Amino acid sequence: MAQDTMQQAPASPATPARDLLPLVLPALVVGAGSSLLYLGVSELATLLQHVLWGSLPDALGIGPYSVLWMLVVLTVTGVLVGLVVWKAPGHAGPDPATVGLSSTNPLPPGVVPGLLVAGMLMLAGGPSLGPENPVLVSNVALAFWLGRRLAPRLPGDAWASLAESATIGALFxxxxxxxxLLSEALAGKPVRGMLWDNVFGPLIAAAMGALTTSLLARRTFDLDLPAFGHPHWQDLLCAMAVASAGALLAMMAVYALPYVHGAFGRLRHPMVALPVGGLVLGILGAIGGRLTLFKGLDEVAELARNPDGWSAGQFADMAVVKLAALVVAASCGFRGGRIFPAVFIGAALGLCAHAAVPAVHPALGVAAGVLGVLLAVTRAGWLSLFTAALLAPSPDVLALLCIASLPAWLLVTGRPQMQLREDGTSVR
Incomplete structure (x- = not known):
């Protein structure tokens, strides 16, 4: 009976090549443009970061990462971002706590400058958020606005899809x-044509975005951790334990987000909430140290260069402080994403496990920790698994991560997500 049913099921017709070819040029243009915007914002933020945390404190004779300087810079960053959110058109985009990785409703192009300035100030000033949301939302808005004018025959959602994919490709x-991510988003939805037809244009945009980033910036997620050898049964137990611990740790932040967001919301004005948030982040930075500042990717590389350079307690402190900083930064109104800080949290947790139990290989610990934390923060299984495997590229590690993702997923599925609705309640 099942075989008869399968034979009777209508097959999805493939999309003709003549319908796919018009996507190629727009995908290439959007891919390159999305990467250039990301690299431009990142470069400007890096230059400003060098001034704030290098040239300026040196000229003043102050330690760049002294407690006083952390409090001053992060509080001033809150003031500057608060001013942009208050006065910029569209208030520099939506509340970041209510935004996920995808951007379903393109913003008016007039909002983009304020959003990019707020994101650049945040990246330079040290709050624990990444560039992904401001850059992605801006790319979608610009691609939608320009695309509808230059090529009106292409539907608007196609431009948004191209920009999202291009930005993800550029970031990673x-x-x-x-x-x-696109395959996961299409799962369970009625799609026209075959799956590969639907990812054809976005994949070209993502490839062009990734290639542009690689050619111009030569960035990589490979942390050059000690090579993982032949796996043993205890490695599977270690991976499952660390990934589950990462998921549980990150779920604490997920459950705390509505309450912390509500507390900052009661301050009502961005010129109050953001400076207060910056001050709190400065205190957290003083507790956790300089590695718990900023988006976290460069800091993860520094941890990976010396996986035995800190004690288990120090790694644990950095993971917990970074997690608290992520919740505060996402709650008080700083414009930024949550993926890159989550990678730092997972990496610090994995190295904590290695320091506490030397049998946990550092590469496996980092990958499993990142996997668990990202599953809780993003609920994107493929992205979490891919990012974790990217940090410690090894077929054996990937096999272990696939199994370790199962208990970690059971701990997070069906529970609140690290994203809020407009009324402040958690998305499920």
């Missing part, structure tokens, strides 16, 4: 992450 330096 590979189109695979975008393809996995």
């Amino acid at each position: 330096g590979t189109p695979v992450a975008a393809a996995l």
Whole structure:
């Protein structure tokens, strides 16, 4: 009976090549443009960061990462971002706590400058958020606005899809992450044609975005951790334990987000909430140290260069402080994303496990920790698995991560997500 049913099921007709070819040029243009915007914002933020945390304190004779300087810079960053959110058109985009990784409703182009300035100030000033949301939302808005004028025959949602995929490709330096996210988003939805037809244009945009980033910036997620050898049964137990611990740790932040967001919401004005948030982040930075500042990707590389350079307690402190900083930064109104800080949290947790139990290989610990934390923060299984495997590229590690993702997923599925609705309640 099942075989008869399968034979009777209508097959999805493939999309003719003449319908796919018009996507190629727009995908290439959007891919390159999305990467250039990301690299431009990142470069400007890096230059400003060098001034704030290098040239300026040196000229004043102050330690760049002294407690006083952390409090001053992060509080001033809150003031500047608060001013942009208050006065910029569209208030520099939506509340970041209510925004996920995808951007379903393109913003008016007039909102983009304020959003990019707020994101650049945040990246330079040290709050624990990444560039992904401001850059992605801006790319979608610009691609939608320009695309509808230059090529009106292409539907608006196609431009948004191209920009999202291009940005993910640019951020990760590979189109695979975008393809996995798109495949996951299409699962369970009625799609026209075959799956590969639907990812054709976005995959070209993601590849062009990744290639542009790689050619111009030569960035990589490979942390050059000690090579993982032949796996043993205890490695599977370690991976499952660390991934589950990462999921549980990150779920604490998920459950705390509505309450912390509500507390900052009661301050009502961005010129109050953001400076107060910056001050709190400065205190957290003083507790956790300089590695718990900023988006976290460069800091993860520093941890990975010396996985035995800190004690288990120090790694644990950094993971917990970074997690608290992520919740505060996302709650008080700083414009930024949550993926890159989550990678730092997972990496610090994995190295904590290695320091506490030397049998946990550092590469496996980092990958499993990142996997668990990202599953809780993003609920994107493919993205979490891919990012974790990208940090410690090894077929054996990937096999272990696939199994370790199962208990970690059971701990997070069906529970609140790290994203809020407009009324402040958690998305489920």
